[in-house]
Amino acid sequence: xxxxxxxPEKAGAPDRPWxxxxxxxxADLRAALALALSSGGDFAExxxxxxxxxxxxxxxxxIKESAESVGLGMGIRVLAGDRTGFAYTNDLGFDKVxxxxxxxxxxxxxxxxxxxxxxxxxxxxxxxxxxxxxxxDRAGLTRKIGLVRQAxxxxxxxxxxxxxxxxxxxxxxxxxxxxNSEGLLVRDTRPMVKLVCAAISEKGGRRESGxxxxxxxxxxxxxxxxxxxxxxGEEAAREALILLEASDAPAGEMPIxxxxxxxxxxxxEAVGHLVEADFNRKKTSVFWNKTGRKVGSDLVTIYDDPAxxxxxxxxxxxxxxxxxxxxxxxxxxxxxxxxxxxxSAKLMKRPLTGxxxxxxxxxxxxPRMANTYIAAGGEDPEDILRSVxxxxxxxxxxxxxxxxxxxxxxxxSLGYLIEDGRLTSPIRQATxxxxxxEILKRIDRVGSDLTFGLQTGTCSKEGQDVPVTDGCPTLRxxxxxxxxxx
Amino acid sequence: MSHGxxxxxxxxxxxxxxxxxxxxxxxxxxxxxxxxxxxEFNVDVRRGRxxxxxxxxxxxCGLRIIKDKRTAFASSSDLDPSTLRRLVRNAVRRAGLGNPxxxxxxxxxxxxxxxPAALGLYDPDVVSLDSKSKIxxxxxxxxxxxxxxxxxxxxxxGMVTHVARSVLAQSNGFVGEYxxxxxxxxxxxQAGGTDDRVEDSWSSSKRLLRDLESPGTVARKAVExxxxxxxxxxxxxxxVPVIFEPAETAWLMGFLFSCVxxxxxxxxxxxxxxxxxxxxxxxxxxxxxxxRLPRGLGTRPFDSDxxxxxxxxxxxxxxxxxxxxxxxxxxxxxxxxxxxxDGAGVGPNNFYLLPGASSPGDIVRxxxxxxxxxxxxxxxxxxxTGDISRGAFGLWVEDxxxxxxxxxxxxxxxxxxxLEGIExxxxxxxxxxxxxxxxxxxxxxxxxxx
Numbered sequence: 001x002x003x004x005x006x007x008p009e010k011a012g013a014p015d016r017p018w019x020x021x022x023x024x025x026x027a028d029l030r031a032a033l034a035l036a037l038s039s040g041g042d043f044a045e046x047x048x049x050x051x052x053x054x055x056x057x058x059x060x061x062x063i064k065e066s067a068e069s070v071g072l073g074m075g076i077r078v079l080a081g082d083r084t085g086f087a088y089t090n091d092l093g094f095d096k097v098x099x100x101x102x103x104x105x106x107x108x109x110x111x112x113x114x115x116x117x118x119x120x121x122x123x124x125x126x127x128x129x130x131x132x133x134x135x136x137d138r139a140g141l142t143r144k145i146g147l148v149r150q151a152x153x154x155x156x157x158x159x160x161x162x163x164x165x166x167x168x169x170x171x172x173x174x175x176x177x178x179x180n181s182e183g184l185l186v187r188d189t190r191p192m193v194k195l196v197c198a199a200i201s202e203k204g205g206r207r208e209s210g211x212x213x214x215x216x217x218x219x220x221x222x223x224x225x226x227x228x229x230x231x232x233g234e235e236a237a238r239e240a241l242i243l244l245e246a247s248d249a250p251a252g253e254m255p256i257x258x259x260x261x262x263x264x265x266x267x268x269e270a271v272g273h274l275v276e277a278d279f280n281r282k283k284t285s286v287f288w289n290k291t292g293r294k295v296g297s298d299l300v301t302i303y304d305d306p307a308x309x310x311x312x313x314x315x316x317x318x319x320x321x322x323x324x325x326x327x328x329x330x331x332x333x334x335x336x337x338x339x340x341x342x343x344s345a346k347l348m349k350r351p352l353t354g355x356x357x358x359x360x361x362x363x364x365x366x367p368r369m370a371n372t373y374i375a376a377g378g379e380d381p382e383d384i385l386r387s388v389x390x391x392x393x394x395x396x397x398x399x400x401x402x403x404x405x406x407x408x409x410x411x412x413s414l415g416y417l418i419e420d421g422r423l424t425s426p427i428r429q430a431t432x433x434x435x436x437x438e439i440l441k442r443i444d445r446v447g448s449d450l451t452f453g454l455q456t457g458t459c460s461k462e463g464q465d466v467p468v469t470d471g472c473p474t475l476r477x478x479x480x481x482x483x484x485x486x
Numbered sequence: 487m488s489h490g491x492x493x494x495x496x497x498x499x500x501x502x503x504x505x506x507x508x509x510x511x512x513x514x515x516x517x518x519x520x521x522x523x524x525x526e527f528n529v530d531v532r533r534g535r536x537x538x539x540x541x542x543x544x545x546x547c548g549l550r551i552i553k554d555k556r557t558a559f560a561s562s563s564d565l566d567p568s569t570l571r572r573l574v575r576n577a578v579r580r581a582g583l584g585n586p587x588x589x590x591x592x593x594x595x596x597x598x599x600x601x602p603a604a605l606g607l608y609d610p611d612v613v614s615l616d617s618k619s620k621i622x623x624x625x626x627x628x629x630x631x632x633x634x635x636x637x638x639x640x641x642x643x644g645m646v647t648h649v650a651r652s653v654l655a656q657s658n659g660f661v662g663e664y665x666x667x668x669x670x671x672x673x674x675x676q677a678g679g680t681d682d683r684v685e686d687s688w689s690s691s692k693r694l695l696r697d698l699e700s701p702g703t704v705a706r707k708a709v710e711x712x713x714x715x716x717x718x719x720x721x722x723x724x725x726v727p728v729i730f731e732p733a734e735t736a737w738l739m740g741f742l743f744s745c746v747x748x749x750x751x752x753x754x755x756x757x758x759x760x761x762x763x764x765x766x767x768x769x770x771x772x773x774x775x776x777x778r779l780p781r782g783l784g785t786r787p788f789d790s791d792x793x794x795x796x797x798x799x800x801x802x803x804x805x806x807x808x809x810x811x812x813x814x815x816x817x818x819x820x821x822x823x824x825x826x827x828d829g830a831g832v833g834p835n836n837f838y839l840l841p842g843a844s845s846p847g848d849i850v851r852x853x854x855x856x857x858x859x860x861x862x863x864x865x866x867x868x869x870x871t872g873d874i875s876r877g878a879f880g881l882w883v884e885d886x887x888x889x890x891x892x893x894x895x896x897x898x899x900x901x902x903x904x905l906e907g908i909e910x911x912x913x914x915x916x917x918x919x920x921x922x923x924x925x926x927x928x929x930x931x932x933x934x935x936x
Contacts, residue, residue, distance in 0.1 A: 050564075055559075056584075059753065062584070062585035062586075062587055063583070063584040063585045064557065064584065064585070064587055065557045065558065065559060065584065065830070066558050066559070066580045066581070066583065066584055067558065067559035067560060067561070068558075068559075068560045068573060068576055068577065068580065069560060069561040069562060070561075070562040070563070070564050070569060070573065071562075071563050071564075072562075072563055072564035072569075073544070073563055082535070082537065083535065083536050083537060083538070083539075084537065084538040084539070085538075085539050086538060086539065086540045086541075086542075087540065087541050087542050088540075088542040088544065089542060089543065089544070090544050090545060090546075090563040090564065090565070091545075091565070100542065103541045103542070106539060106541070106617075107536065107539050141580055141583050142583060145583060163754060164753055164754045164755070166753065198755075200753070200754050200755055200870065202754070206871075207754060207755075207757065207870050207871065208870060208871060209755060209868075209870040249875070249898075251723045251896075251898065251932050251934035252723035252934050252935070252936065253723075253935075253936055282532065282639070282641075283639055283680075284639055284641060284676060284685075286680055286681065286683065288680065289680055362542065362544065364538065364540070398865065399864070399865050400864060400865075401863050401864045401865070401877070402863075403685055403863065404641075404676070404683070404685060405676070405683040405684060405685050406683070407863060407877065407879075407893065407894065408863070408877075409863045409864030409866070409876070409877035409896075410864065411864055411865050411866045411875070428871065428873065429866070429868050429871065429873045429875055430866075430875045430896075430898070431864050431865075431866040431875040431876050431877055431896050431898070432896075433863070433864070433877040433878075433894060433895065433896050434894070435894060437681075481894065481895065481896060481934055481935060481936075482896075482934060483866070483875040483876070483877070483896025483897070483898045483932075483934045484875070484898060484932070484934060485898050485899070485932040486723060486724070486725060486932050486934075
């Protein structure tokens with residue numbers, strides 16, 4: 001291979017104000033990329049991040065604590081075939097940046113160096129998935145305290161049986177810059193807010209808890225126009241109170257009806273993770289050999305769309321600088337696509353989908369979900385409920401987990417028994433377990449009421465947490481194992 | 487004052503102490519500054535090749551400021567002095583917007599100190615081990631595992647080392663510093679075809695390199711754990727005895743920890759609030775939190791409040807003796823800190839169920855029909871109620887012998903009744919992490935299946 005060896009440019013004076021807040025100019029970045037590729041490799045990339053974060057919480061009737069944090073750093077990686085060299089630093093002095101570039105380069109030693117773009121050209125983003133009318137980072141703490149106090153007091157005063165309440169508000173502003181050896185240079189500034197409330201109820205020595213919250217890539221106007229602190233407090237209290245009257249879950253296999261919104265966790269676990277490209281490239285996912293094959297019922301169509309305005313899982317550009325697109329994963333039960341990052345897309349020779357995400361600068365990107373949902377069907381949700389003589393209704397969920405073999409669980413925090421097509425006794429905590437292909441085949445009714453779950457969700461994979469949103473309409477699963485007691 | 491072993495990095499302690507002084511000057515009544523400086527090496531290999539190599543160093547600084555009994559926190563990975571001083575000034579100002587909290591405040595300066603050098607936290611062999619050797623260990627581990635023909639795919643093997651120095655400085659005069667190392671080796675495997683696949687993994691995590699299991703041992707355990715699940719069945723829904731393997735007892739203990747945490751107790755978010763002095767388990771249940779266990783993964787000379795580490799008996803012969811507290815929750819509950827401060831909350835040190843007299847083999851042989859729980863999936867633990875409901879994998883026992891593997895089931899119960907139902911405790915306590923326990927047999931739980 002005769003490729004011209006890249007000549008590192010001299011790190012000149014940073015051309016402010018471009019360099020804010022990182023203090024590195026495009027020429028500095030190009031020089032570091034050239035150094036990263038100096039011992040070979042196909043591709044090098046720098047991810048710069050500065051994140052500010054504010055937090056305030058209330059418990060025992062006082063505004064108890066506030067916190068502020070600043071995260072600043074750079075991650076740099078070199079790809080050589082299917083190998084990744086990665087290093088990071090939170091000192092952006094140019095000597096430390098160069099040292100990180102050399103560490104990342106170690107993966108590729110001994111190979112011919114790759115070409116690097118002559119200069120980095122910034123790509124401007126034309127659209128936005130962020131809706132910060134009243135940006136939280138510019139609002140004073142007093143206003144945020146007001147939101148927390150309102151949620152807290154609403155929950156506490158909702159009923160005498162509410163004995164403890166916690167409420168908290170957090171907001172962050174993440175500034176990123178991605179530069180790579182193909183000449184890409186892109187910056188993004190992502191807002192995020194979250195207001196949550198947890199309530200504890202007590203009656204006759206028995207205690208239960210309720211939780212509610214919301215937010216997303218929005219400003220403080222969201223808590224006036226979309227979801228008020230009062231509603232958050234009420235819903236948290238209501239859940240805690242209903243659970244005081246709840247019975248133990250039944251145990252064994254039975255028909256399940258999933259409420260719209262919350263139950264998107266099922267799709268996240270049962271399908272979303274297993275169509276992440278890395279697990280399919282490595283053939284560890286049950287889906288790796290099933291593209292174009294039917295794995296579920298005709299009623300099941302699933303998308304991931306990172307561009308839904310204001311959603312927690314949304315972004316204008318992924319953490320590798322790719323503009324994301326709405327990605328069809330399952331169409332009428334047939335596997336159509338995977339969620340791609342650069343590494344997997346290249347190795348699988350598939351187009352990028354814009355799902356390369358990372359927790360922060362200290363982690364390399366992975367294919368991840370953003371906003372995953374099952375498309376609406378044609379049935380009246382009431383009819384779906386009426387169709388079940390005896391079964392279990394999932395009202396709210398607290399999380400789930402899946403492994404590559406397809407076994408997955410999700411935890412129900414509040415459910416109801418279905419008797420003769422109606423909801424009867426409330427049911428407390430239970431875990432449901434299934435294997436994904438079995439469950440996809442058993443989804444036999446899909447409602448017309450697509451809804452998205454609480455804008456508070458976080459997904460973990462390989463030790464990295466990223467914000468996500470899930471959605472689904474009312475669904476019926478003909479049979480699933482409920483982990484209750486007998 | 488307690489100081490770590492040699493190789494001083496004066497910059498860290500100096501930085502911490504200068505920020506304490508600066509915050510006092512800005513009007514803070516009490517100040518606490520923590521600084522840590524870490525170095526991470528991480529290699530993932532898969533199918534005989536390096537997949538990912540990570541090497542990096544990073545520092546982080548945390549602040550707690552109390553003014554007029556109002557608390558504000560801040561943290562930063564940007565250690566630029568101007569950024570840190572701005573965070574201090576913001577925190578002092580922000581503290582004024584909160585409400586006074588009579589329970590806020592630093593711990594009184596303790597006269598006792600634990601010598602970090604006696605704890606076995608630091609191993610120069612971890613620091614000096616070169617990248618090539620670490621890569622070779624990961625490759626060797628996976629190669630040995632893949633030699634078994636029943637293994638059909640690999641999630642890869644990984645070798646990790648961490649070295650970190652931590653400093654804590656407080657306005658009451660406390661300055662503590664220690665260095666610690668960590669090393670880990672693990673591999674994840676699959677067996678069976680694409681549509682009848684089973685998977686599991688094994689890893690060893692230690693402070694000292696010589697304590698780390700060899701690549702061969704890690705590979706052998708991962709293979710055994712994976713292939714024993716091949717051709718699983720799903721059982722009928724029934725109530726049976728459940729035998730927890732040590733890794734499963736570990737999460738049960740983790741759940742118990744979250745129910746005895748002082749924070750959960752004063753927030754009434756645990757079913758054990760108000761149960762101190764009461765029987766909560768069978769006489770075989772004795773649980774200890776030990777912050778000074780030599781070479782333990784949860785060992786440290788002092789906690790994040792600067793309180794010296796100690797040993798606390800949490801449950802003795804089935805009776806709940808102590809809640810585990812940081813300074814704040816202890817004041818709320820009129821108790822004393824047990825040295826369990828972890829950041830702004832409460833965390834376990836080395837928290838474990840003491841071993842008993844039974845061999846794991848005898849425990850299985852004592853069981854006419856039941857489940858050996860080998861793995862769980864999902865969260866399903868609610869400290870407020872004590873409810874347990876998790877996805878499960880295991881081995882079905884009939885007439886004292888393993889009959890076949892099971893999957894697609896759940897186990898459920900209530901922590902209180904599970905602890906009361908512990909009727910045998912194994913002699914095989916193993917610290918796979920900071921929270922641990924031996925094999926235990928629980929008289930009855932619900933297994934939901936068909």
